[in-house]
Amino acid sequence: MALQISATNPEHPALLLELPWDLPLEEWPERHLVPLPRGISRHVVRYARAGDEVVAVKELAERPAVREFGLLRDLDRLNIPAVDPLAVVTGRTRGDTPLEPVLITRHLTGSLPYRSMFETTMRPATMHRLMDALAVLLVRLHLAGFAWGDCSLSNTLFRRDAGAYAAYLVDAETGDLHSRLSDGQRAYDLDLARVNISGELLDLEASGALHPSVDPIEFGTEICRRYDGLWRELTRTSVYPAGKHHYIDRRIRRLNELGFDVAEMQIGHSSNGDTVTFVPKVVDAGHHQRQLLRLTGLDAEENQARRLLNDLESWMATQEDYSPGDPPPSSRLRSSRGDPHAARPEVLAHRWVREVFRPTVRAVPRELRGSMDAAELYHELLEHRWYLSERAQHDIGLDTAVDDYVKHILPKIRKTLPSTDVTTPSA
Structure with missing residues (x-):
């Protein structure tokens, strides 16, 4: 059988042909590999360079490789945080000996497997943020009808997100996509997550890498509590007194604060007209991400986007051509209602990107940023400005x-960033 590369982009096969497909992954020469931290996997996985791309290459049988490739493409279409599928390579041989096919995904820049994060003892507060990120990911998967089948820390990558973390699905091999999940399917996924996470933390405890105050069993149960609270907030039916429409607005704002938009809702009146029932039927994640992207063209994680929008709003208020009657960037865009000569919010937003965001990020030498993306770097700079201003008792400026x-x-935190020579995208 001839070598065959099934790719999502017509440019990828030519780049991937440079890799040594006639060798098992375990024997690939160092010149093709990129030394990035890897998590535990039941399969052989290597990071390699293909042109300007850094890719993760995983050996597995053809049927599961093709199936996982398809599921990852489905998750991408549903805008679910997961690794980006690039290709499946089949027909590999070493002389007359057939070799296992491989699944190729794009390396998630700035991400870390959980074991690398525990190389130094992680504080319980940081672990809680990891659980929050994993709970949000699991809820988003379930809202989209995806049953993971093997939710665990090992099957997740984490990226810094403005003081918190964003979680990405790595392994979709055991997953299934449905139009809607039953309560039983969700409960099964959640129970697997609890058992897997407790087991992984017990393993860390045995190796001495777990904070002594952390109870592995309790933390495994914590994911269930966090998931249940978020799922209830996103899907519960609310009953309000008739005429109190601001209660519905308040519920929607609460969902927005959690990072979700209500894309579709159902509102019904009781038979006697005394109450109104509100049900959020479709809830889309990424509320602040979409607002920031629409205003500025910047693509960031949810918490990063929230922080950047707050800074944008503060900056806009200092501009002479901003009308105080305009809506803030975090709300839905409308035309200016105040001064007819005032600039529209989106015009000001692009000026902020050009005059504030990009010059600030570019003031940090590229070789010192490591794999920190522009939005995270800007967040760090805002945090540092706040700290210095508090100490000086006045605004010290960016x-x-x-x-x-x-x-x-930066010299201190670079030691905690992922070790990689991948070029950071320009701001």
Whole structure:
């Protein structure tokens, strides 16, 4: 059988042909590999360079490889945080000996497997943020009708997200996509997550990498509590007194604060007209991401987007051509109602990107950023400005904050960033 590369992009096969497909992954020469931290996997996995791309290559049988490739493409269409599928390579041989096919996904820049994060003892508060990120990911999968079948820390990658974390699905091999999940399917997924996470933390405890105050069994149960609370908030039916429509607005704002938009809703009146029933039928994640992308063209994680929108709103208020009657960036865009000569919010937003965001990020030398993306770097600079301003009891400005951050903070935090020579995209 001839070598066959089934790819999502017509440009990828030519780049992938440079890799040594006639060798098992375990024997690939170092010149093709990229030294990135890997999590535990039942399959052989390697990071390799294909042109300007860094890819994850996983050996597995053809049927599960093709199936997982299809599921990852489905998750991409549903806008679910998961690794980006690039190709499946079949027909590999070493002389007359057949070799296992491989699934190829794009490396998630700036991400880490959980074991790499525990190389130094992680504080319980940070672990809680990991559980929050994993609970959000599991809820988003279930809302989309995806039963994971093997939710665990090992099958997840984590990226920094403005002081929190964003979780991405890595392994979809055991997953199934349905139009809607039953309560039993969700409960089964959740129980697997509890058992898997407790087991992984017990393993860390045995190796001495777990904080002594952390109870592995309790933390396994914690994912269930966090999931249940978020699922209830996103799907519960609310009954309000008739005429109190602001209660519905308040519920929608609460969902927005959690990072979700209500894309479709059902509102019904009781037979006697005393109450109104509100049911959010379709809830889409990424509320602040979409607002930031629409206003500025910047694509960021949800918490990063929320932070950048807050900074944008504060900056807009200082501009002479901003009308106080305009809606803030975090609300739905409308035309200016105040000064007829005032600039529209989206015009101001692009000016903020051009005059504030990009110059600030570019003031940090590229070689010092590591794999930190532009949005996370800007968040770090805002945090540092706040710290310095509190200490000085006045606003010290972004320029001063950047200088101090590069000299005193960045050399320290670079040690905690993923080790990679992947080029960081420009701001």
